[in-house]
Amino acid sequence: MTHPLYDKLPVYLLMAAFLLVIGIYGLVRRRTLIGMLISGELIFSAASLNLMAFNRFTVQDPAVGQIFVLFIMGLAAAEVAIALSVMLAVYRNYQSVTTKDLTDLKG
C-alpha cells in the first residue's frame, strides 16, 4: 500500500518553495510599500508551511512545531501592525507610498 499524495513530504516542501520564490519575486518587483508587505507575508507563509511539513513527518512530538508556527503567526500580526502604521506616517509626510518617491537620502 503506497502513500497517497497528501501524505508525502516533498509535495509540501515544493509548495513552500514555490511560495518563497513568488514572495521574493514580488518583494523585489513591487513598487509600493504595501505590495512589498504582502509579498513579505507570502514568505512568512512559506516558512510556516515548511516547518509544519517537517513537523508532521519527521518529528517525534508534532505539538512543538504547531506551537512554533503559532508564534510565527503572532509575530507576523505584530509586524503588520507596526509596518502599516509606519506606512501611514510615511504617507503623511510624502503623500505617497511608492518606493521611488522615498529617496531623501539619495545624493
Place this chain on the structure above:
Amino acid sequence: MKDSFNTTLILNGIFFLALATTSVGALIAAWSTRLIRSVCGLAICCLGLSGLYYFLHSPFLALMEILIYIGAVCVTIVFAVMLVEPDEPASGEKRASALEWGGAMLVMTAGLFWALSRLALSPAWKEAEEQGSGSIRAIGIHLLTTYSMAFELISLALLVAIVGALAVARSGRTKP
C-alpha cells in the same frame, strides 16, 4: 475496497484544490497591479494554506490561519489600502530595462526554486517511526508548561506592537 478507493479519490481532489488555491492566490498577490486585488490574492492563498494545514493533521492551525491571516492581517492591510493611495502608478521604467530586470529576477527565482526542489526531493528526509499525537490537548499542555514563557513574551510583543503602532501613526497629526 471500492469505498476506500472513492475516499482516496475525494481526498486527493480536495488536496489538489487546496494546492491550486494556494498557488493561484500567491500568483495574484504577487502579480496584480491593483493593491486591493493583491490583498484578495493573499486572502485566497491563506485559505488554501489552511486547507494544507488541515491535511498536515493540524486543524487547530488551520483555524488560526483563517482567524489571524484572513481575519486580522488582510483586513488591516485593506484598511491601509483605503487610507493611502491605492494603486501602483504606471512604471516610469523603460520597457527594455523592465524586461531586463524582470527577466533577471525570473532567472534568479527559477534557480532558487530548482535548488530548493532538488533539496525537497532528496531521499535524505527520514520519517519518524512513532509520533506523539499532536492534538489540541497536547498543544495546550505544552503552551502552559514548557512554552509558558514564550507564550507570555509573545503577548508582551503584541502589546508593544499595538502601543507602538498607535504612537507612530498618531505623531504628526494636527489637533482638531
